[in-house]
Amino acid sequence: MPGDVPAGVKVPAWSELDARQQTDLARFAGHWDQMPASRRVQILERYERWKSMPDERREALRGGVQNFQEMSPEQRQKMRRSLQFIKTLPPPQQRALRERWQRMTPQQRRAWLDAGGPGIAPPPER
Secondary structure: OOOOOOOOOOOOOHHHOOHHHHHHOHHHOOOHHHOOHHHHHHHHHHHHHHHHOOHHHHHHHHHHHHHHHHOOHHHHHHHHHHHHHHHHOOHHHHHHHHHHHHHOOHHHHHHHHHHOOOOOOOOOOO
16 A cells, blocks of 8 residues: 555654754654654655765756746646656657757757747757
8 A cells, every 4th residue: 555664664763863864854853753654764765865866966956956946837837747748758768858858958958948848849949
């Protein structure tokens, strides 16, 4: 059942987290022990994945979050729809789309996103 914690997985109480985890996850301190175990496991899994990422990848993700926060509500909705479309593509098509995106200039990327992005608007002409 979704949300269940697999057998054998220990879900620590706040007091059982090490000092670094408590510092990094401080925003959860007041309600950690009241959260469902599945949510705490999810947070810890994401935290560990984040800590294991190279610094460059973390910075890229921070930049993406900042860009998303600076978007208008309409732009955010277009982005969500575009991402939902991308998730429906088979992996080879996702890779091809990613490669195409990487070959585009920043101006071409911006134009495509302003128009709606993949799945909403056709890619800009080369």
